[in-house]
Amino acid sequence: MLITINENDPRPLYAQLVANIKEQVQTGQCQPGEALPSVREVAELLGINLHTVHKAYQILRDQGVITLRLGRGAHVAPLRAHPDDPAQAEARLRDRLRESVIEAYHLGLSARDVRRLMSEELRRIETERNAS
Amino acid sequence: MLITINENDPRPLYAQLVANIKEQVQTGQCQPGEALPSVREVAELLGINLHTVHKAYQILRDQGVITLRLGRGAHVAPLRAHPDDPAQAEARLRDRLRESVIEAYHLGLSARDVRRLMSEELRRIETERNAS
Amino acid sequence: MLITINENDPRPLYAQLVANIKEQVQTGQCQPGEALPSVREVAELLGINLHTVHKAYQILRDQGVITLRLGRGAHVAPLRAHPDDPAQAEARLRDRLRESVIEAYHLGLSARDVRRLMSEELRRIETERNAS
Amino acid sequence: MLITINENDPRPLYAQLVANIKEQVQTGQCQPGEALPSVREVAELLGINLHTVHKAYQILRDQGVITLRLGRGAHVAPLRAHPDDPAQAEARLRDRLRESVIEAYHLGLSARDVRRLMSEELRRIETERNAS
DNA sequence: GTGGTCTAGACCACG
DNA sequence: GTGGTCTAGACCACA
Known part of the structure; x- marks a missing residue:
């Protein structure tokens, strides 16, 4: 899984990360259950702050896109087949x-x-x- | 012309004003050439600051939705028929x-x-x- | 001499009048010595305020483009052949x-x-x- | 990068800032990608208000001269090679x-x-x- | 009356 | 630290 950010994108970095990952999950570029790179890896790779990545992951977890478990990293959650509401x-x-x-x-x-x-x-x- | 804002909307006030007015212009609730309420009127009516309304009006002017003229108030601009680009x-x-x-x-x-x-x-x- | 204003021009009215008249004088559409319409005539014709026109005429006089004489109206001044300074x-x-x-x-x-x-x-x- | 304003210039402060910075960008006194001084720095240096500088920066951003990013400051944008329109x-x-x-x-x-x-x-x- | 500029100071969001 | 939003209030220029 390759997470990217765009210098010219006016959105804040964390929002770019969220959108980028959601798109990859949705287009099937990463499959449910697949592991995402750790917060630290992403931060280093993109040369951005740790807590910027952390914030993006938290948002994705809150939206049910990924699961975060202590010590086991982040994984793609199964896709929602039907809306909850x-x-x-x-x-x-x-x-x-x-x-x-x-x-x-x-x-x-x-x-x-x-x-x-x-x-x-x-x-x-x-x-x-x-x-x- | 009735301009409104919504306390629960996460967007900044000025952006709500911009969206609200664009929608009314687009749906024909106000016609090209028609006068908009003055900055002061809108500010008083909504209980918000002059500058917040002013900023919204400036953005709308920059986007070609309204015209602003010193001492003469704001008016709805003609609709764009085709994109510039x-x-x-x-x-x-x-x-x-x-x-x-x-x-x-x-x-x-x-x-x-x-x-x-x-x-x-x-x-x-x-x-x-x-x-x- | 036909003085016009443009609704879409962002400049204030008085500035449009000044520019318009200077252009006509310069392009020879009106000759030195020729009479300009009175302040009142211009104001009525264009449907704008008297003192807006008055201001424009004063500026033109200050710049040496026209002459204003009490009771005799405004006239186009001779063109400057060489700069004063x-x-x-x-x-x-x-x-x-x-x-x-x-x-x-x-x-x-x-x-x-x-x-x-x-x-x-x-x-x-x-x-x-x-x-x- | 040295930004200046002139007390005698009839233009509003924010417009002077815009013109000044555009000139420096255009004459190559600052290169694309280079960081501009922060809004606060400029305001303090020139002894003017934060908002005045902020407004200038916003205009420059809208005109594509600089990029502004939350928490990351202002940077010179790449020069336009050809007109959009x-x-x-x-x-x-x-x-x-x-x-x-x-x-x-x-x-x-x-x-x-x-x-x-x-x-x-x-x-x-x-x-x-x-x-x- | 109108829009436009500037100041002062608070508070938020991002990194 | 950064930019972004909002408030409050003054003052100017235009019509």
């Missing part, structure tokens, strides 16, 4: 999508553009997952 | 959608759910706009 | 050009672009002047 | 140059003077950049 999950995503659509329109893009780009993204993630 | 606009939206899809999967939602919710949102905004 | 005039222009060059580079334009655009502008004004 | 970039510069030419004529300078001063400025910046 479907209504809440949908509401959250709905808000995100609503914001995205507003932004798209302000950028001058059309509903058609949005639909096309979303289809592309959905397809891309599916194929990445199947390839791995 | 289509490739860049698409890239930005693509990143947002990609993040949303990853999040959706981690919430336990399916590609089908995502598609359905997106269609609903696109339709909702269109109808709001046509209604006004 | 050549060193100071050059220094002022130099600062402006320096700023423009810095901006050009930050916009991603080259020295060549700057030269080309400057030549075009110089030529454009000459031809406009000769045409009138 | 060439037509728009040229239009902006053209307006600036047009204004400058009008001003030059009103100062009593000739087209020849303008050409000469512009050449000098272009050359000056090139040599400064090559020297560093």
